[in-house]
Amino acid sequence: MSILLIGGEKGGTGKTTLAVNLAALRALAGRDVLLIDTDIQASASYWAQSRDEAGTQPRVACIQKFGKGLQTEVRDLAKRYQDLIIDAGGRDSLELRAALVAAERVYIPIQPSQFDIWTLGRMDDLVKTAQGFNPDLRAWVVISRASTNPSVSEVAEARSLLADFEHLSLSPAVIRDRIAYRKAARDGLSVEELKPGDSKAAEELRALFREVFDGE
Numbered sequence: 001m002s003i004l005l006i007g008g009e010k011g012g013t014g015k016t017t018l019a020v021n022l023a024a025l026r027a028l029a030g031r032d033v034l035l036i037d038t039d040i041q042a043s044a045s046y047w048a049q050s051r052d053e054a055g056t057q058p059r060v061a062c063i064q065k066f067g068k069g070l071q072t073e074v075r076d077l078a079k080r081y082q083d084l085i086i087d088a089g090g091r092d093s094l095e096l097r098a099a100l101v102a103a104e105r106v107y108i109p110i111q112p113s114q115f116d117i118w119t120l121g122r123m124d125d126l127v128k129t130a131q132g133f134n135p136d137l138r139a140w141v142v143i144s145r146a147s148t149n150p151s152v153s154e155v156a157e158a159r160s161l162l163a164d165f166e167h168l169s170l171s172p173a174v175i176r177d178r179i180a181y182r183k184a185a186r187d188g189l190s191v192e193e194l195k196p197g198d199s200k201a202a203e204e205l206r207a208l209f210r211e212v213f214d215g216e
């Protein structure tokens, strides 16, 4: 059983993209996974709906959940699914805070251009507060939508900034800005399933997947 949250306060960092791709890979691995969409924008739900409409197998079950009851709901759903993947919208919301208390791991995608002390400080605080109720929670920042230009040293910069935050670790995975993510999302697919595919996108996503679900 694993309860994974993809969250963070900044909008448009790739949270939904990572949540749906990881859910699809989990389903492809034969797991009974539930995607929980806690964002009223409902982009994860639209993705799952497009997937259903196209008849893509395996199916990825998705529900929407808003408001205070989320924590209790997650606890209950955890008994019925092998894995829960929660997509939280890009705000400091009730849902984000509730999900932080219910999750085992949180991955916080951050775009290198938005990689600032303020953002990290806010997330470090939220994680610290959540750990007061949920001591097993572990939090990683994952670089998302990074430039494909090899001369940009975003990873090194991120690592040095993150060293100051006690409750956040830097994921070794790096997700880059690639058209394949947008194309796949449009059709309710993961980058793994996209045809013609993008092997670099598929490989970096698999690396993140292995890290997140290591040994489970």
Ligand SMILES: Nc1ncnc2c1ncn2[C@@H]1O[C@H](COP(=O)(O)OP(=O)(O)OP(=O)(O)O)[C@@H](O)[C@H]1O
Pocket: 010, 011, 012, 013, 014, 015, 016, 017, 018, 039, 041, 043, 088, 089, 090, 091, 144, 145, 146, 175, 176, 177, 178, 179, 181, 182, 185
């Ligand atoms: N790695 C990527 N490469 C290219 N495009 C991406 C990537 N990740 C996300 N995008 C695109 O960027 C936009 C925002 O992504 P996404 O919806 O996943 O972000 P989000 O963090 O969930 O946003 P919100 O905070 O609004 O929920 C989408 O159009 C998506 O297709």
Ligand SMILES: [Mg+2]
Pocket: 015, 016, 017, 039, 043, 087, 088, 089, 090
């Ligand atoms: Mg989103």
